[in-house]
Amino acid sequence: MIPYNAPLEEIRFVLNELSDIDRVNEIPDVAGFMEEGLRDAILAEAGRFAEDVLAPLNQLGDNQGVQWSVEGVKTPKEFGIAYRQFVDAEWNRLVLPTDIGGQGAPILLSAAVRETFVAANKSFCMCSELTTVGIEALLHAASDELKALYIPRMVSGEWSATMNLTEPQAGSDVGALRARAVPQADGTYRIFGQKIFISFGEHDLTENIVHLVLARTPNAPEGSRGVSLFLVPKFIPETNERNDVVCSGIEHKLGNHGSPTCTLVYGDDGEGAVGWLIGQENKGLQHMFVMINGSRFNVGLEGVALSERAYQQALSYARERIQGKAVDGGKESVAIIRHPDVRRMLMFMRSQTEAMRAVAFHLAAAQDLATKHPDKALRQERQAFVDLMIPVFKGWTSETAVDVTRTSILAHGGLGYITESGASQPLRDVLVCSIYEGATGIQAHDLVARKIMPDGGQTLNAWLNEVQATASYMLENADKLECRKIGNELHKSVQHAEAAVAWVIENYPLHNADVLAVSVPLLKLLGIIAGGWQMAKAAVAADALLELGQGNNSFYQSKLNSAYFYTQHILSQSYTLSHTVLNGSSMVNSLNDDVFKQ
Amino acid sequence: MIPYNAPLEEIRFVLNELSDIDRVNEIPDVAGFMEEGLRDAILAEAGRFAEDVLAPLNQLGDNQGVQWSVEGVKTPKEFGIAYRQFVDAEWNRLVLPTDIGGQGAPILLSAAVRETFVAANKSFCMCSELTTVGIEALLHAASDELKALYIPRMVSGEWSATMNLTEPQAGSDVGALRARAVPQADGTYRIFGQKIFISFGEHDLTENIVHLVLARTPNAPEGSRGVSLFLVPKFIPETNERNDVVCSGIEHKLGNHGSPTCTLVYGDDGEGAVGWLIGQENKGLQHMFVMINGSRFNVGLEGVALSERAYQQALSYARERIQGKAVDGGKESVAIIRHPDVRRMLMFMRSQTEAMRAVAFHLAAAQDLATKHPDKALRQERQAFVDLMIPVFKGWTSETAVDVTRTSILAHGGLGYITESGASQPLRDVLVCSIYEGATGIQAHDLVARKIMPDGGQTLNAWLNEVQATASYMLENADKLECRKIGNELHKSVQHAEAAVAWVIENYPLHNADVLAVSVPLLKLLGIIAGGWQMAKAAVAADALLELGQGNNSFYQSKLNSAYFYTQHILSQSYTLSHTVLNGSSMVNSLNDDVFKQ
Structure with a gap:
């Protein structure tokens, strides 16, 4: 069995420091739910369920699979037992409304819980996730008779x-x-x-x-x-x-x-x-597309979850596997985590996972605010942001998760290629995330045609201004050289994005095929910047908490470290992606299809 | 059965225009072998063997696998039949020396042939490939008695x-x-x-x-x-x-x-x-590491071959699958190759495959020149180049092939995730290439510690000057705007590489761990530039052939197209990779291992 450890300290940091939790707590009924003691108890309980009940069945599900016959489909019997525990503990009701028997948790908390469940066992989670979406569909559009007949048994998990x-x-x-x-x-x-x-x-x-x-x-x-x-x-x-x-x-x-x-x-x-x-x-x-933002968000969250799982597997192997001598001398063989390129791979996985998680939770909070906050203007503003960011988040995380989970295989060396090691399961499980609920090209089309163009880029540019404000703050106020460098890279990335977005808005009306030919690079550019923005804010928060000196300094230092790594290895791709948007569209559409065959 | 078409026109173009074939033909005994009629006949025959004998067994081998028992290991019986055909046609002898019963073909021709075999059926090819390496080992170091006893039966394929x-x-x-x-x-x-x-x-x-x-x-x-x-x-x-x-x-x-x-x-x-x-x-x-360049070259070539196969599968699907309307209007549903993002994915796969192939054949020719050319100075110069480029080629192609083969899955939509479609086999088969014969981190370590540092970057900088000369030629002489743009990007990429290399040479003596922490980004930078250089040379050659107007203009136009796409979508990563080398090493090594756990 491959262990999984719910990253609770990291989850709490992102909730507290990066997720807009204060505004979520302004929503009536939510503040009580999110009171720190209760919230942390729920997270801890979810973590235990993920670690102890779901994770042990993950590789079993992968190996054994499900069996079809004319009588029906059998899941592994352990899945049935776990499903009853899941329903008995009411995890399926967490985010459902209270008036139908749900617990009424905000999406923000539900996203944090769901990350741990999916990381532990993605296949298992899909059944109850689909039921949640189905309940939402019925609530939205079904007759009262249908609702009365079906919803209670769906809420109960029967x-x-x-x-x-x-x-x-x-x-x-x-x-x-x-x-x-x-x-x-x-x-x-x-x-x-x-x-x-x-x-x-x-x-x-x-x-x-x-x-x-x-x-x-x-x-x-x-x-x-x-x-x-x-x-x-x-x-x-x-x-x-x-x-x-x-x-x-x-x-x-x-x-x-x-x-x-x-x-x-x-x-x-x-x-x-x-x-x-x-x-x-x-x-x-x-009626069905009312749920589309939620469904696409959930797929994006699967990318976060499996990236975390793949990182943990690679980290565990890197700490245990003894091979070679340290490059800075010494006669003893060392664990491979001592080798610089293994550390780079770990940081590559870790920093992108942290960035994706922070974007996920911030976007989860935005969904809560868009639907439930008492301030109408805020609701509208957040809804526009959610509509803009959902395709970016879904496309970017599902693509990035492929890079992360594939790197985990590489970090396992020869064992990564062996089925029993379980090293390839996160990659194999996550590869569908860039396909279902709209493949990456569909997300990019949605982003350009339905999210950027209709308001002339207003929502997008407002967000880029917010990112720029974070960059400026860091350039002007940060004591640490690393923080100023992070601010500087973030600033440059916003400039790269602004140039790309201006080109898109100018060219789409007359040359939509050209713009769509670089819409995925545009989507990745915005995703990487969203991650860079959250990592920059994490660095600011970690820096302040280090100054206070009352918490886990080693953890705060690791947040600074991740942010810096992300900035130099990942956010710096903004130059290339912007260049590709501005220069890479011609010739993709102009040629006859037969040229591809030559 | 998933068809495979040996890309013979493309292979001939690369051989004729990009591979240094004129200097290879100066090697005694080779000119006859490489005379165009004979050479093309061999390539055509190899293509037929790959298409008709090996490709039909590829998915069968994947599904059926090999069976172990205490008596031994059984391969699919069709593999046994194909192996006898392979040996009867003497494909296993192509590159072996004539004095032991081989045909004495240059590595350049053998690489072209082998690309088609591996693309058709990688698993099958490994058996005879290992035997070739084994023969080389015996030739290099075994006693005459052992040679006499073993080599003839190995050459015969028994x-x-x-x-x-x-x-x-x-x-x-x-x-x-x-x-x-x-x-x-x-x-x-x-x-x-x-x-x-x-x-x-x-x-x-x-x-x-x-x-x-x-x-x-x-x-x-x-x-x-x-x-x-x-x-x-x-x-x-x-x-x-x-x-x-x-x-x-x-x-x-x-x-x-x-x-x-x-x-x-x-x-x-x-x-x-x-x-x-x-x-x-x-x-x-x-004794064993005498074969290391050849073995690593072969693994890199596997990356080229499986990228080509994955591209062909995606292209075939994109031409057949009808879905959605064209973005530029029209009421009829169209094949998905009409959709801009599908075209971008095809170009992403195609252009990188072409770049890798051109680098492969150029490097194959360099191996021939390094071992067999009559001019000793040229031999030495080419050997230094081969030693430098082998880790770059092996690391870069095996990593790039993962991106290409994974994109092929995405281009298949939902079908890409289904086993029977065969869409995932190239990715699954190629994932081992970045692991065996030295994982990517090992190649990057070799590149820095044993290839760049010992001569103070002399061989590398000489090659970068050669790349710069191609860029200058294009900037000064190209009529077409696209060619000048290609020259301009190539010029910038050389500057980015020079900065990164200078940093490496300055810092390695005192901070080797820091340099090794960014050695993979450095390797990728050099690989991408090697590809960009070959694509630029392909554009120059295609442009000249278009001017002549006597060949397949549609093919030459497709070469220009690929080169331009590669430049704007791939070569432009040189900025980011150089930035990462210059700024991304700190914090990877300085922290306590426990920080990774936080």
Whole structure:
């Protein structure tokens, strides 16, 4: 078993110093929840659950996988036991509203808890995560009858939910889907069609599964404007009859082996699966996309979590593995953590993980403020920020996590390539994060076309000004040379970003294909700066706490160290990325497709 | 089956325009071999073999793997059939000297052929590659008796060879090995010990296996100065008796499933495995490290080959997969190659693959010139260049190939994550390339400590001057704006490298740990510039050929396109990497190890 240690001191530092927690505490009902004693008790309990219950099943899930048969899909029996513990401890209710039996925790706290759960066992977490999203969908658009019938059993964890969007010909282009919904005299619908890549589409962790299915009614408009959302239960609650939805197979995948990825066939018996319309006809995509920010945030958080796990595995190996002599002399063989390049790899993993976590928690707080803060102007301002940053966060963390988890394999040497070491699982598990919930190119398109252009870059430039203010503060007020250097790099990165953004805004109206050809470098540029900004603020906070001299000085020093490393190794990529945006688009679109073949 | 198309037009362009082929043809006996008609016939035949025989077995090898039992290791039966075809066609003899029955091809031609074989089926190729290295080791140091007994059957492909270095406690630090060799009255030795990670250490493709084993004689000095090299056959030729070496198990690995990675136990029956000393006692590492440049070059070439394969898979998918509308309008759904970010991903893969290939072939030619050219001064100058560039090439291509093959997965969308698509095999197969034959950190250490410092950077700076000359030529003579821009970026990259190299040379004597902490960024910087240099030269050549107007203009235009893309998206990283070398070393070494844990 590969141990996992919930990084509680680091999580507390980010919550207290970087996450906007003071403003979150202005939200009614939240302050009590976030009172430091209670909050830390919840975090400690979550950490124990992650370490003791979920982490020991992670490699088991990877090795054993899930088993399909015509009767259904079996998860490892240990997953079933853990699921009941998870539900009994009400971890699935943490972020749900109190009026439906939830605990009403802010997203900020839930993100911190969820990081530890996903780091411990990503596959396991997907089942309850999907149920949370399903509850939100029902709360948003379902009739009172459907809500009353389904939500209580979903909140209790007895029933789970799934999202059914993808079909073989309809992936990124959801509007190309063909599943049909035929209205019946009694107000229900009959659903026909095939859905693929449905996570936890069939499994044995819960008694019933609530499928949320996108389909077309007869004569619906073409494309995404003709898509409606339906609720199709595996068992019909009133009669307990099996509905006509079957799992015809599961995928063999690179990772996430503990999570069944199902092909679901609706209406194969001929009469169709019984379904109920959720919300308005032809508004299915809008109803489902209400949850899109939350879902994409969760995927980004998976990148943070698996980066932390990969870092811990590499660190543990580097401290234990004895190999070679120290470069500064000495006759004894040393642990490889003494070798400079191994230390660089550890810092590469650690500093980027810290940066991603800080951006995650800050963005989690922004979601709380956008939806629940009493100040309307603040809500609006934060919502614009959330809308802007979600694609940046999702795209940047899922891509960065690949670099981090892959570096962990390298740090394990030959053992990194051996299955039993478990060194490759974080990489294999995280590679899907840049694909599902909209691949990186889709995020970058969303960023440019729907987040930057509509307000002419106003929200983005306001944020860059905020970053610039942090840089200026450090340049003017920091005592430490390292802090001034961090401020200087941050300042330069903002200039690089401003040039890139100005080019995008100028060129998109006439040459959108050219701009989209460099939209991923733009997204990475903004992600790296978001990380650099949080690392700079961490350095300022750590510096102040070191001055106070009352805390864990070694920890504060490590925060300064990470920030400095991040600035010089990662944030300095802003020059290149800005250069690529400004100079790298031509020739990508101008050539005939055949040239690629030559 | 996933098709593979040997990129022969591209290979011929690189050979003719970028590889120093004219000077290679000055080597006696080579000009005839490299005469264009014969050379192209060999390349075409190799391409067909790769496409028709090796590629169809690649996914089969990945899925089926190799099977261990106490009787031995079974490869897929199709591998056995292909191996006999491979040997019958004498592909295993291509680069071997004529006086032992080889064909005497230059490394330049062999590298081009081998790229296509490895791209088609990397696991399969490892068996014969190891035998080639084994033959070289025997030629270099074995007694005439051993040579006469073993080399003919190895050349014929009836017997294969293995390299036995690693033990559980001795990986990067080979000198820590403990296998023992006890001298016998008859001049033989008895070998005892365990070796791990031995590729093709046991298999059923050949009648006999010739293990080259590093071990210690009694009272040998500690460390690497007490290591000797032994020949230990699986079957003793004179008696056909089974020697006391057994494969106690094989590894489950992330990739390379068609290649058995064995644990070999010597002397478990008590009397020891019979072995013969190769070369001088205690000189085993020197004898083996004669082949180190060749072996590391071959691993780097694997990075090129698998990048090409991954690119082809992504390109094929991008041309076939219909999804979404074109961003520049139109109502019909289009193939995803029409989407700007998919095109960017294809160019990202393609341009780096082309750059790596050009560096590979240029470096292959340099190896031919260093060993066989009649001009002694040229030989010495090329040998210094080879010694300098081998760690750069091996480290840079094996790291870059991870980015390229991972991008191919992303370009496949959801299908990229599904095992049956085969999209992940190039990534899984190539991840070992940055680990074996010296991990990237080991290459970077070699580069700084043994290649740059001993001559005070003279060889490196001479090469940078050559790169600068190409940049100046383009700035002064190129008609096309794109070519001048390429020259300008290349010029800037040389300045960035010069600053980094000067810092390294100044600081290494007093602060070696600091320099080693940024040695990998330095290695990547030099690799990216080597690629940029070749791409710039390709642009010059393509531009001239376009002016001539007699060839495949679409191909030449694609070369210009790739060069421009590489310059703006990849070579522009030189700023960041140089910045990291100059500013990123402090704090990596200065802190207590415990800080990493905080």
